[in-house]
Amino acid sequence: DQQVKQNSPSLSVQEGRISILNCDYTNSMFDYFLWYKKYPAEGPTFLISISSIKDKNEDGRFTVFLNKSAKHLSLHIVPSQPGDSAVYFCAASVSRADSWGKLQFGAGTQVVVTP
Amino acid sequence: GAGVSQSPSNKVTEKGKDVELRCDPISGHTALYWYRQSLGQGLEFLIYFQGNSAPDKSGLPSDRFSAERTGGSVSTLTIQRTQQEDSAVYLCASSLGQSKQETQYFGPGTRLLVL
Secondary structure: OOOEEOOOOEEEEEOOOOEEEEEEEOOOOOOEEEEEEEOOOOOOEEEEEEEOOOOEEEEOOEEEEEEOOOOEEEEEEOOOOHHHOEEEEEEEEOOOHHHOOOOEEOOOEEEEEEO | OOOOEEEOOEEEEOOOOOEEEEEEOOOOOOEEEEEEEOOOOOEEEEEEEEOOOOOEOOOOOOOOEEEEEOOOOOEEEEEOOOOHHHOEEEEEEEEOOOOOOOOOEEOOOEEEEEO
8 A cells, every 4th residue: 555656757857947746645644754865776865854734844955845635745956957866755754653763655756857 | 984884785695595684873873774675666664673662563574574683783684585576675774763753864775686
């Protein structure tokens, strides 16, 4: 049962433009969301997170938006750079004692930034 | 190094053999997690350790999989009688273990191929 879904397996964007990655979830108990970036042959690298008490979090070129009613979050990268080409994973967790720290991941979106 | 390290980086084994995968978490991190990523899939939670508490083994796919954490630091994931469907990248992560909403830092992974 896939509780976190990234329905776009790939995204191509021109350098300097905005990249928008989408993520949907089904479990209304999720209250913490993260985005990770992964290069080939490396482990995922943390990008940005958001708690369910917020609807937006910004860090430099990266902004995450959370729409709890739609069970949807998105990651905006502005402006996109060639080094942003990677696989991006959305992840979610439930902050209760018996589920402490267990992240549920989406399948990932491959982003390619073209010159 | 300051990051999570895993060994070996690659492992090829024959079906039916046992394998051991090692993870060294970031120094001072009390929480440690194992995930795996099968080809074309997102990361799948396997098990996590938090301090001296009993580990959460709810993600282990079968009783052929086990993990231990010695001295609250290094962890070993053991797969007995490996099967071809066990082929995947096995990723270890660690976190401070102080909050229910905190970043997990990943190692580079062990790529396991079962022939």
